[in-house]
Amino acid sequence: MSASKSPAFMKYFLPAANQRRKLLEISSRLVEQVLQKPEQFSLAFSTDSGEIRRRVEAYDFSAPVNAGKVLDDVGEMLQQWSLQCGHPRYFGLFNPAPTYPGILADYLVAAYNPQCGAWHHSPFAVEAERSMVRLFAGEFGFDPDSASGHFTSGGSEANTTAALVALCAAFPEYRDIGLRGLSRQPVFYASGESHHSLLKIAQQCGLGRTALRLVAVGDDLKMDCTVLQHMISDDRKNGYAPFLVVATAGTTNAGIIDPMADIAAICTAERMQMHVDAAWGGAAILSPEYRGLLAGIGAADTITFDPHKLLSVPMAAGMLLTRDGSMLDKTFGIDAAYVPDSPVGGWDNYQRSLQFSRRFIGLKLFLTLAIAGRQSYAESINHQFLMAESLASLLQQSGWQVINEASLGIVCFTHPGVDAGRNNAARMVMYEQISNKVTATGDAWISTTRLAGRPVLRACITNYRTRLKDVQRLEKLLARAVRKVFSRA
Numbered sequence: 001m002s003a004s005k006s007p008a009f010m011k012y013f014l015p016a017a018n019q020r021r022k023l024l025e026i027s028s029r030l031v032e033q034v035l036q037k038p039e040q041f042s043l044a045f046s047t048d049s050g051e052i053r054r055r056v057e058a059y060d061f062s063a064p065v066n067a068g069k070v071l072d073d074v075g076e077m078l079q080q081w082s083l084q085c086g087h088p089r090y091f092g093l094f095n096p097a098p099t100y101p102g103i104l105a106d107y108l109v110a111a112y113n114p115q116c117g118a119w120h121h122s123p124f125a126v127e128a129e130r131s132m133v134r135l136f137a138g139e140f141g142f143d144p145d146s147a148s149g150h151f152t153s154g155g156s157e158a159n160t161t162a163a164l165v166a167l168c169a170a171f172p173e174y175r176d177i178g179l180r181g182l183s184r185q186p187v188f189y190a191s192g193e194s195h196h197s198l199l200k201i202a203q204q205c206g207l208g209r210t211a212l213r214l215v216a217v218g219d220d221l222k223m224d225c226t227v228l229q230h231m232i233s234d235d236r237k238n239g240y241a242p243f244l245v246v247a248t249a250g251t252t253n254a255g256i257i258d259p260m261a262d263i264a265a266i267c268t269a270e271r272m273q274m275h276v277d278a279a280w281g282g283a284a285i286l287s288p289e290y291r292g293l294l295a296g297i298g299a300a301d302t303i304t305f306d307p308h309k310l311l312s313v314p315m316a317a318g319m320l321l322t323r324d325g326s327m328l329d330k331t332f333g334i335d336a337a338y339v340p341d342s343p344v345g346g347w348d349n350y351q352r353s354l355q356f357s358r359r360f361i362g363l364k365l366f367l368t369l370a371i372a373g374r375q376s377y378a379e380s381i382n383h384q385f386l387m388a389e390s391l392a393s394l395l396q397q398s399g400w401q402v403i404n405e406a407s408l409g410i411v412c413f414t415h416p417g418v419d420a421g422r423n424n425a426a427r428m429v430m431y432e433q434i435s436n437k438v439t440a441t442g443d444a445w446i447s448t449t450r451l452a453g454r455p456v457l458r459a460c461i462t463n464y465r466t467r468l469k470d471v472q473r474l475e476k477l478l479a480r481a482v483r484k485v486f487s488r489a
Protein backbone atom coordinates (compact mmCIF):
# COMPACT_ATOMS: atom_id res chain seq x y z
CA MET A 1 0.00 0.00 0.00
CA SER A 2 1.43 3.39 -0.94
CA ALA A 3 1.62 5.85 1.92
CA SER A 4 -0.03 8.64 -0.05
CA LYS A 5 -3.15 6.67 -0.99
CA SER A 6 -6.11 6.75 1.36
CA PRO A 7 -6.35 3.32 3.01
CA ALA A 8 -9.32 1.18 1.99
CA PHE A 9 -11.02 1.20 5.39
CA MET A 10 -11.32 4.98 5.21
CA LYS A 11 -14.39 5.01 2.98
CA TYR A 12 -16.24 2.93 5.58
CA PHE A 13 -15.02 4.67 8.74
CA LEU A 14 -15.51 8.11 7.26
CA PRO A 15 -17.46 8.08 4.00
CA ALA A 16 -17.50 11.13 1.72
CA ALA A 17 -19.91 13.96 2.54
CA ASN A 18 -22.54 13.00 -0.05
CA GLN A 19 -22.49 9.41 1.15
CA ARG A 20 -22.80 10.56 4.78
CA ARG A 21 -25.89 12.53 3.85
CA LYS A 22 -27.42 9.45 2.27
CA LEU A 23 -26.76 7.31 5.33
CA LEU A 24 -28.12 10.03 7.59
CA GLU A 25 -31.29 10.12 5.50
CA ILE A 26 -31.75 6.40 5.98
CA SER A 27 -31.17 6.78 9.74
CA SER A 28 -33.60 9.71 9.91
CA ARG A 29 -36.26 7.70 8.10
CA LEU A 30 -35.86 4.93 10.68
CA VAL A 31 -36.02 7.45 13.52
CA GLU A 32 -39.17 9.02 12.06
CA GLN A 33 -40.84 5.62 11.87
CA VAL A 34 -40.64 5.17 15.61
CA LEU A 35 -41.31 8.82 16.46
CA GLN A 36 -44.28 9.34 14.16
CA LYS A 37 -46.20 6.24 15.07
CA PRO A 38 -44.79 4.06 17.83
CA GLU A 39 -48.20 2.30 17.96
CA GLN A 40 -47.49 0.65 14.60
CA PHE A 41 -45.14 -1.72 16.44
CA SER A 42 -46.75 -4.54 18.35
CA LEU A 43 -45.96 -4.84 22.04
CA ALA A 44 -46.28 -8.61 21.62
CA PHE A 45 -43.44 -9.73 19.40
CA SER A 46 -41.75 -13.01 18.63
CA THR A 47 -39.17 -13.86 21.22
CA ASP A 48 -37.82 -16.88 19.38
CA SER A 49 -34.15 -16.50 20.23
CA GLY A 50 -33.20 -18.97 17.50
CA GLU A 51 -34.70 -16.76 14.83
CA ILE A 52 -33.10 -13.62 16.25
CA ARG A 53 -29.69 -15.24 16.53
CA ARG A 54 -29.84 -16.55 12.95
CA ARG A 55 -30.48 -13.00 11.73
CA VAL A 56 -27.68 -11.53 13.85
CA GLU A 57 -25.20 -14.31 13.11
CA ALA A 58 -25.74 -13.86 9.39
CA TYR A 59 -23.13 -11.16 9.89
CA ASP A 60 -19.78 -12.94 9.90
CA PHE A 61 -17.82 -9.70 9.30
CA SER A 62 -15.61 -11.36 6.73
CA ALA A 63 -16.16 -8.66 4.12
CA PRO A 64 -17.71 -5.18 3.95
CA VAL A 65 -21.47 -4.97 3.34
CA ASN A 66 -23.29 -2.03 1.78
CA ALA A 67 -23.85 0.51 4.57
CA GLY A 68 -27.39 1.45 3.55
CA LYS A 69 -28.40 -2.21 3.52
CA VAL A 70 -26.91 -2.79 6.97
CA LEU A 71 -28.67 0.26 8.40
CA ASP A 72 -32.02 -0.84 6.98
CA ASP A 73 -31.51 -4.34 8.33
CA VAL A 74 -30.53 -3.11 11.79
CA GLY A 75 -33.50 -0.72 11.79
CA GLU A 76 -35.85 -3.58 10.99
CA MET A 77 -34.40 -5.72 13.77
CA LEU A 78 -34.68 -2.84 16.24
CA GLN A 79 -38.30 -2.42 15.26
CA GLN A 80 -39.18 -6.08 15.27
CA TRP A 81 -37.29 -7.25 18.33
CA SER A 82 -37.44 -4.54 20.97
CA LEU A 83 -40.18 -3.75 23.41
CA GLN A 84 -41.09 -0.29 22.09
CA CYS A 85 -40.99 1.74 25.27
CA GLY A 86 -42.05 4.85 23.36
CA HIS A 87 -45.42 3.20 22.64
CA PRO A 88 -48.08 5.23 24.49
CA ARG A 89 -49.55 2.02 25.92
CA TYR A 90 -46.27 0.64 27.25
CA PHE A 91 -47.31 0.80 30.93
CA GLY A 92 -44.09 -0.78 31.95
CA LEU A 93 -40.89 -0.21 33.82
CA PHE A 94 -39.15 3.15 34.03
CA ASN A 95 -38.13 3.46 30.37
CA PRO A 96 -39.30 6.74 28.85
CA ALA A 97 -40.24 7.93 25.41
CA PRO A 98 -37.21 10.14 24.71
CA THR A 99 -37.47 13.86 23.93
CA TYR A 100 -36.29 14.94 20.49
CA PRO A 101 -33.67 17.35 21.89
CA GLY A 102 -32.41 14.41 23.94
CA ILE A 103 -32.03 12.29 20.79
CA LEU A 104 -30.22 15.09 18.98
CA ALA A 105 -27.94 15.60 21.96
CA ASP A 106 -26.73 12.00 21.78
CA TYR A 107 -26.01 12.41 18.07
CA LEU A 108 -24.00 15.60 18.62
CA VAL A 109 -22.15 14.11 21.57
CA ALA A 110 -21.21 11.04 19.54
CA ALA A 111 -19.79 13.21 16.76
CA TYR A 112 -17.85 15.76 18.86
CA ASN A 113 -17.03 13.08 21.43
CA PRO A 114 -15.90 15.48 24.17
CA GLN A 115 -13.86 13.84 26.92
CA CYS A 116 -15.79 14.85 30.04
CA GLY A 117 -13.30 13.27 32.39
CA ALA A 118 -11.04 16.32 32.31
CA TRP A 119 -12.12 19.98 32.43
CA HIS A 120 -9.10 20.94 30.32
CA HIS A 121 -10.35 18.89 27.36
CA SER A 122 -14.03 19.83 27.44
CA PRO A 123 -14.66 22.96 29.47
CA PHE A 124 -18.04 23.63 27.86
CA ALA A 125 -19.31 20.10 28.46
CA VAL A 126 -18.07 20.03 32.05
CA GLU A 127 -19.51 23.48 32.80
CA ALA A 128 -22.86 22.54 31.21
CA GLU A 129 -23.03 19.48 33.45
CA ARG A 130 -21.97 21.58 36.43
CA SER A 131 -24.90 23.92 35.75
CA MET A 132 -27.27 20.92 35.85
CA VAL A 133 -25.72 19.74 39.11
CA ARG A 134 -26.14 23.21 40.62
CA LEU A 135 -29.73 23.48 39.40
CA PHE A 136 -30.85 20.14 40.84
CA ALA A 137 -28.77 20.44 44.03
CA GLY A 138 -30.52 23.76 44.68
CA GLU A 139 -33.96 22.36 43.89
CA PHE A 140 -33.44 19.49 46.32
CA GLY A 141 -32.49 21.93 49.08
CA PHE A 142 -28.69 21.79 49.01
CA ASP A 143 -26.64 24.99 48.85
CA PRO A 144 -25.43 24.97 45.23
CA ASP A 145 -22.21 26.77 46.22
CA SER A 146 -21.07 24.06 48.59
CA ALA A 147 -22.83 21.04 47.00
CA SER A 148 -21.37 18.96 44.23
CA GLY A 149 -22.19 16.03 42.01
CA HIS A 150 -21.85 14.49 38.59
CA PHE A 151 -23.69 12.50 35.97
CA THR A 152 -23.68 8.71 36.10
CA SER A 153 -24.80 5.87 33.87
CA GLY A 154 -27.92 5.61 36.04
CA GLY A 155 -29.23 5.06 39.52
CA SER A 156 -27.10 2.01 40.17
CA GLU A 157 -23.83 3.85 39.62
CA ALA A 158 -25.13 6.84 41.59
CA ASN A 159 -26.11 4.61 44.52
CA THR A 160 -22.72 2.90 44.37
CA THR A 161 -21.02 6.28 44.49
CA ALA A 162 -23.18 7.29 47.46
CA ALA A 163 -22.22 4.13 49.36
CA LEU A 164 -18.50 4.76 48.73
CA VAL A 165 -18.84 8.40 49.79
CA ALA A 166 -20.65 7.35 52.98
CA LEU A 167 -18.00 4.73 53.77
CA CYS A 168 -15.23 7.31 53.35
CA ALA A 169 -17.13 9.84 55.48
CA ALA A 170 -17.75 7.36 58.27
CA PHE A 171 -14.43 5.51 58.12
CA PRO A 172 -11.64 7.74 56.75
CA GLU A 173 -9.28 4.76 56.69
CA TYR A 174 -11.57 2.80 54.35
CA ARG A 175 -10.27 4.56 51.23
CA ASP A 176 -6.67 3.53 51.65
CA ILE A 177 -6.70 0.39 53.73
CA GLY A 178 -10.09 -1.01 52.83
CA LEU A 179 -12.43 -2.87 55.12
CA ARG A 180 -9.63 -4.82 56.74
CA GLY A 181 -8.55 -1.54 58.34
CA LEU A 182 -11.78 -1.45 60.34
CA SER A 183 -12.28 -3.08 63.71
CA ARG A 184 -16.03 -3.50 63.23
CA GLN A 185 -18.10 -4.65 60.25
CA PRO A 186 -19.99 -1.69 58.71
CA VAL A 187 -23.70 -2.25 58.01
CA PHE A 188 -26.34 -0.10 56.32
CA TYR A 189 -30.12 0.05 56.12
CA ALA A 190 -32.82 0.40 53.48
CA SER A 191 -36.47 -0.60 53.39
CA GLY A 192 -37.59 -4.00 52.17
CA GLU A 193 -39.08 -2.14 49.18
CA SER A 194 -35.77 -0.48 48.22
CA HIS A 195 -34.06 -1.06 44.88
CA HIS A 196 -32.13 -4.29 44.26
CA SER A 197 -29.07 -2.35 43.13
CA LEU A 198 -28.26 -1.94 46.83
CA LEU A 199 -27.52 -5.65 47.19
CA LYS A 200 -24.99 -5.56 44.38
CA ILE A 201 -23.53 -2.39 45.86
CA ALA A 202 -23.04 -4.01 49.27
CA GLN A 203 -21.14 -6.72 47.42
CA GLN A 204 -19.13 -4.30 45.23
CA CYS A 205 -17.99 -2.18 48.19
CA GLY A 206 -16.57 -5.30 49.80
CA LEU A 207 -19.19 -5.25 52.56
CA GLY A 208 -21.01 -8.35 51.35
CA ARG A 209 -24.72 -8.57 50.72
CA THR A 210 -25.57 -9.38 54.33
CA ALA A 211 -24.31 -5.92 55.35
CA LEU A 212 -27.49 -4.51 53.80
CA ARG A 213 -30.17 -4.66 56.50
CA LEU A 214 -33.63 -4.64 55.00
CA VAL A 215 -36.01 -2.77 57.28
CA ALA A 216 -39.65 -3.90 57.36
CA VAL A 217 -42.27 -1.59 55.89
CA GLY A 218 -45.62 -0.71 57.45
CA ASP A 219 -49.01 -1.22 55.81
CA ASP A 220 -48.31 2.02 53.94
CA LEU A 221 -45.21 0.32 52.40
CA LYS A 222 -42.95 2.98 53.97
CA MET A 223 -39.90 2.15 56.07
CA ASP A 224 -40.97 1.51 59.66
CA CYS A 225 -38.69 3.84 61.63
CA THR A 226 -39.37 2.13 64.96
CA VAL A 227 -38.05 -1.08 63.44
CA LEU A 228 -35.10 0.83 61.96
CA GLN A 229 -34.19 2.26 65.36
CA HIS A 230 -34.31 -1.20 66.96
CA MET A 231 -32.18 -2.75 64.23
CA ILE A 232 -29.52 -0.06 64.62
CA SER A 233 -29.42 -0.55 68.41
CA ASP A 234 -29.24 -4.34 68.07
CA ASP A 235 -26.45 -4.10 65.50
CA ARG A 236 -24.45 -1.79 67.76
CA LYS A 237 -24.93 -4.18 70.68
CA ASN A 238 -23.68 -7.02 68.52
CA GLY A 239 -20.51 -5.20 67.53
CA TYR A 240 -21.45 -3.94 64.08
CA ALA A 241 -20.85 -0.38 62.84
CA PRO A 242 -24.04 1.13 61.37
CA PHE A 243 -22.99 3.95 59.02
CA LEU A 244 -25.74 4.71 56.49
CA VAL A 245 -29.51 4.74 55.98
CA VAL A 246 -30.85 4.76 52.43
CA ALA A 247 -34.31 6.32 52.19
CA THR A 248 -36.18 5.65 48.98
CA ALA A 249 -38.13 8.57 47.50
CA GLY A 250 -40.33 6.73 45.02
CA THR A 251 -39.99 2.95 45.24
CA THR A 252 -39.62 1.05 42.00
CA ASN A 253 -42.60 -1.12 42.83
CA ALA A 254 -45.13 1.49 43.85
CA GLY A 255 -43.67 5.01 44.04
CA ILE A 256 -43.73 5.00 47.83
CA ILE A 257 -41.74 7.69 49.66
CA ASP A 258 -40.05 6.76 52.94
CA PRO A 259 -40.50 9.15 55.92
CA MET A 260 -37.46 11.30 55.19
CA ALA A 261 -37.73 13.65 58.18
CA ASP A 262 -37.89 10.75 60.65
CA ILE A 263 -34.98 9.00 58.96
CA ALA A 264 -32.96 12.24 59.00
CA ALA A 265 -33.59 12.61 62.75
CA ILE A 266 -32.37 9.05 63.39
CA CYS A 267 -29.27 9.59 61.22
CA THR A 268 -28.40 12.79 63.10
CA ALA A 269 -28.88 11.18 66.51
CA GLU A 270 -26.93 8.07 65.51
CA ARG A 271 -24.22 10.02 63.63
CA MET A 272 -24.92 8.11 60.45
CA GLN A 273 -24.95 9.19 56.81
CA MET A 274 -28.26 9.58 54.99
CA HIS A 275 -28.69 8.82 51.30
CA VAL A 276 -31.94 9.38 49.40
CA ASP A 277 -32.52 7.15 46.39
CA ALA A 278 -34.80 9.40 44.34
CA ALA A 279 -33.86 7.77 41.04
CA TRP A 280 -37.52 7.67 40.02
CA GLY A 281 -39.32 10.15 42.27
CA GLY A 282 -36.78 12.99 42.20
CA ALA A 283 -38.33 14.41 39.03
CA ALA A 284 -41.31 15.60 41.10
CA ILE A 285 -39.07 18.42 42.35
CA LEU A 286 -39.66 20.22 39.03
CA SER A 287 -43.44 20.25 39.52
CA PRO A 288 -44.80 22.99 41.82
CA GLU A 289 -47.87 20.77 42.35
CA TYR A 290 -45.98 17.64 43.43
CA ARG A 291 -42.66 18.80 44.85
CA GLY A 292 -44.14 18.89 48.35
CA LEU A 293 -44.07 15.07 48.25
CA LEU A 294 -40.28 15.29 48.52
CA ALA A 295 -40.30 17.50 51.62
CA GLY A 296 -37.27 16.74 53.78
CA ILE A 297 -35.06 15.45 50.96
CA GLY A 298 -32.60 18.30 51.55
CA ALA A 299 -31.57 16.73 54.86
CA ALA A 300 -29.75 13.99 52.94
CA ASP A 301 -25.96 13.83 52.59
CA THR A 302 -26.29 12.41 49.08
CA ILE A 303 -29.09 12.05 46.52
CA THR A 304 -29.52 9.78 43.50
CA PHE A 305 -31.68 11.07 40.67
CA ASP A 306 -32.24 9.56 37.21
CA PRO A 307 -33.06 11.95 34.33
CA HIS A 308 -33.45 8.89 32.07
CA LYS A 309 -36.74 8.06 33.77
CA LEU A 310 -39.36 10.80 34.28
CA LEU A 311 -37.32 13.52 32.53
CA SER A 312 -37.61 11.55 29.30
CA VAL A 313 -34.00 11.68 28.11
CA PRO A 314 -32.50 8.65 26.36
CA MET A 315 -30.52 6.20 28.48
CA ALA A 316 -28.10 6.38 30.13
CA ALA A 317 -28.35 9.41 32.41
CA GLY A 318 -28.28 9.38 36.19
CA MET A 319 -27.02 11.92 38.72
CA LEU A 320 -25.36 11.79 42.11
CA LEU A 321 -25.49 14.89 44.28
CA THR A 322 -23.61 15.49 47.53
CA ARG A 323 -24.38 18.16 50.10
CA ASP A 324 -20.72 18.55 51.08
CA GLY A 325 -18.89 19.14 47.80
CA SER A 326 -15.52 18.07 49.20
CA MET A 327 -16.69 14.50 49.79
CA LEU A 328 -16.30 13.47 46.17
CA ASP A 329 -12.67 14.61 46.08
CA LYS A 330 -12.01 12.94 49.42
CA THR A 331 -13.45 9.67 48.10
CA PHE A 332 -12.06 9.56 44.57
CA GLY A 333 -9.13 12.01 44.59
CA ILE A 334 -6.24 10.80 42.47
CA ASP A 335 -3.46 12.49 40.55
CA ALA A 336 -2.80 11.31 37.01
CA ALA A 337 0.36 12.95 35.69
CA TYR A 338 -0.73 12.53 32.05
CA VAL A 339 -3.90 14.62 32.45
CA PRO A 340 -3.29 18.37 31.98
CA ASP A 341 -4.20 20.42 35.04
CA SER A 342 -7.43 22.36 34.98
CA PRO A 343 -7.53 25.99 36.11
CA VAL A 344 -8.46 26.68 39.70
CA GLY A 345 -12.15 26.00 40.15
CA GLY A 346 -12.34 23.71 37.12
CA TRP A 347 -13.92 20.33 37.70
CA ASP A 348 -11.98 17.23 36.83
CA ASN A 349 -14.56 14.47 36.86
CA TYR A 350 -11.92 11.75 36.71
CA GLN A 351 -10.81 12.87 40.20
CA ARG A 352 -14.31 12.92 41.67
CA SER A 353 -16.27 9.98 40.27
CA LEU A 354 -16.05 6.28 39.45
CA GLN A 355 -15.63 6.89 35.72
CA PHE A 356 -12.40 7.91 34.02
CA SER A 357 -13.14 8.43 30.31
CA ARG A 358 -16.52 10.02 30.42
CA ARG A 359 -19.24 10.74 27.89
CA PHE A 360 -21.03 14.11 27.87
CA ILE A 361 -24.11 12.56 29.49
CA GLY A 362 -25.65 15.84 30.62
CA LEU A 363 -26.21 17.38 27.20
CA LYS A 364 -29.49 15.53 26.67
CA LEU A 365 -30.88 17.13 29.82
CA PHE A 366 -29.27 20.54 29.18
CA LEU A 367 -30.59 20.67 25.61
CA THR A 368 -34.12 19.57 26.54
CA LEU A 369 -34.25 22.11 29.39
CA ALA A 370 -32.76 24.89 27.26
CA ILE A 371 -35.17 24.34 24.37
CA ALA A 372 -38.33 23.49 26.32
CA GLY A 373 -37.84 25.50 29.53
CA ARG A 374 -38.45 24.09 32.98
CA GLN A 375 -42.15 24.91 32.86
CA SER A 376 -42.46 22.26 30.13
CA TYR A 377 -41.01 19.68 32.47
CA ALA A 378 -43.49 20.69 35.17
CA GLU A 379 -46.30 20.20 32.63
CA SER A 380 -44.95 16.88 31.39
CA ILE A 381 -44.56 15.46 34.90
CA ASN A 382 -48.00 16.68 35.94
CA HIS A 383 -49.44 15.14 32.79
CA GLN A 384 -47.86 11.73 33.46
CA PHE A 385 -49.02 11.73 37.08
CA LEU A 386 -52.51 12.80 36.01
CA MET A 387 -52.69 9.89 33.54
CA ALA A 388 -51.84 7.50 36.39
CA GLU A 389 -54.45 9.09 38.62
CA SER A 390 -57.02 8.77 35.82
CA LEU A 391 -56.14 5.12 35.40
CA ALA A 392 -56.47 4.56 39.15
CA SER A 393 -59.97 6.04 39.23
CA LEU A 394 -61.11 4.18 36.09
CA LEU A 395 -59.91 0.92 37.65
CA GLN A 396 -61.66 1.66 40.93
CA GLN A 397 -64.91 2.39 39.09
CA SER A 398 -64.77 -1.00 37.40
CA GLY A 399 -64.21 -3.07 40.51
CA TRP A 400 -60.43 -3.16 40.94
CA GLN A 401 -58.76 -2.25 44.19
CA VAL A 402 -55.92 0.26 43.89
CA ILE A 403 -53.26 -0.55 46.50
CA ASN A 404 -51.10 2.58 46.29
CA GLU A 405 -52.46 6.09 45.80
CA ALA A 406 -51.26 6.33 42.17
CA SER A 407 -48.05 7.50 43.71
CA LEU A 408 -45.71 9.29 41.26
CA GLY A 409 -47.24 7.76 38.14
CA ILE A 410 -47.42 4.14 39.29
CA VAL A 411 -50.68 2.25 39.84
CA CYS A 412 -50.62 -1.10 41.67
CA PHE A 413 -53.95 -2.90 41.77
CA THR A 414 -55.66 -6.14 42.64
CA HIS A 415 -59.03 -7.74 41.92
CA PRO A 416 -61.23 -8.81 44.86
CA GLY A 417 -62.45 -11.78 42.78
CA VAL A 418 -58.87 -12.98 42.35
CA ASP A 419 -57.76 -12.42 45.92
CA ALA A 420 -60.81 -14.00 47.62
CA GLY A 421 -60.05 -17.47 48.95
CA ARG A 422 -56.65 -17.79 47.27
CA ASN A 423 -53.17 -17.76 48.73
CA ASN A 424 -50.45 -15.49 47.33
CA ALA A 425 -49.03 -18.15 44.99
CA ALA A 426 -52.44 -18.82 43.40
CA ARG A 427 -53.13 -15.10 43.14
CA MET A 428 -49.83 -14.51 41.37
CA VAL A 429 -50.67 -17.20 38.81
CA MET A 430 -53.92 -15.40 38.00
CA TYR A 431 -52.37 -11.94 37.83
CA GLU A 432 -49.71 -13.33 35.50
CA GLN A 433 -52.47 -14.76 33.31
CA ILE A 434 -54.26 -11.41 33.24
CA SER A 435 -51.13 -9.47 32.40
CA ASN A 436 -50.14 -12.02 29.74
CA LYS A 437 -53.58 -11.72 28.13
CA VAL A 438 -53.30 -7.94 27.99
CA THR A 439 -49.77 -8.07 26.61
CA ALA A 440 -50.64 -10.80 24.07
CA THR A 441 -52.95 -8.34 22.29
CA GLY A 442 -49.83 -6.37 21.35
CA ASP A 443 -51.83 -3.27 22.14
CA ALA A 444 -50.68 -2.59 25.72
CA TRP A 445 -47.99 -3.82 28.09
CA ILE A 446 -48.25 -4.20 31.86
CA SER A 447 -46.58 -6.38 34.45
CA THR A 448 -47.00 -7.91 37.88
CA THR A 449 -45.01 -7.44 41.04
CA ARG A 450 -45.16 -8.09 44.77
CA LEU A 451 -45.71 -5.36 47.35
CA ALA A 452 -44.29 -6.53 50.67
CA GLY A 453 -45.02 -10.05 49.39
CA ARG A 454 -48.52 -9.38 48.06
CA PRO A 455 -49.04 -10.06 44.32
CA VAL A 456 -50.42 -7.12 42.33
CA LEU A 457 -50.75 -5.88 38.77
CA ARG A 458 -48.60 -2.83 38.06
CA ALA A 459 -49.07 -0.13 35.42
CA CYS A 460 -46.63 2.75 35.24
CA ILE A 461 -46.67 5.86 33.08
CA THR A 462 -43.22 7.00 31.97
CA ASN A 463 -44.32 8.41 28.66
CA TYR A 464 -45.20 12.01 27.97
CA ARG A 465 -47.19 10.82 24.94
CA THR A 466 -49.67 8.65 26.85
CA ARG A 467 -53.19 10.13 26.54
CA LEU A 468 -56.49 9.52 28.31
CA LYS A 469 -57.65 7.31 25.43
CA ASP A 470 -54.63 5.05 26.02
CA VAL A 471 -55.50 4.70 29.69
CA GLN A 472 -59.14 3.96 28.81
CA ARG A 473 -57.99 1.34 26.35
CA LEU A 474 -55.90 -0.37 29.04
CA GLU A 475 -58.89 -0.49 31.38
CA LYS A 476 -60.97 -2.19 28.65
CA LEU A 477 -58.24 -4.72 27.87
CA LEU A 478 -57.94 -5.53 31.57
CA ALA A 479 -61.69 -6.03 31.94
CA ARG A 480 -61.67 -8.41 28.97
CA ALA A 481 -58.65 -10.32 30.35
CA VAL A 482 -60.30 -10.77 33.74
CA ARG A 483 -63.49 -12.11 32.15
CA LYS A 484 -61.47 -14.63 30.16
CA VAL A 485 -59.43 -15.75 33.15
CA PHE A 486 -62.56 -16.21 35.28
CA SER A 487 -64.45 -18.06 32.56
CA ARG A 488 -61.70 -20.67 32.67
CA ALA A 489 -61.12 -20.71 36.40
Ligand SMILES: *Cc1c(COP(=O)(O)O)cnc(C)c1O
Binding pocket: 094, 153, 154, 155, 156, 157, 159, 195, 197, 248, 250, 251, 252, 277, 278, 279, 280, 306, 318
Ligand atom coordinates in the same frame (compact mmCIF):
# COMPACT_ATOMS: atom_id res chain seq x y z
C1 LIG B 1 -34.35 2.74 38.54
C2 LIG B 1 -33.95 2.76 39.94
C3 LIG B 1 -32.65 2.46 40.33
C4 LIG B 1 -31.61 1.94 39.37
O1 LIG B 1 -31.29 2.89 38.43
P1 LIG B 1 -30.67 2.50 37.00
O2 LIG B 1 -30.74 3.79 36.29
O3 LIG B 1 -31.56 1.43 36.43
O4 LIG B 1 -29.29 2.02 37.24
C5 LIG B 1 -32.32 2.59 41.67
N1 LIG B 1 -33.24 2.98 42.56
C6 LIG B 1 -34.51 3.26 42.23
C7 LIG B 1 -35.49 3.69 43.29
C8 LIG B 1 -34.91 3.16 40.91
O5 LIG B 1 -36.17 3.44 40.57
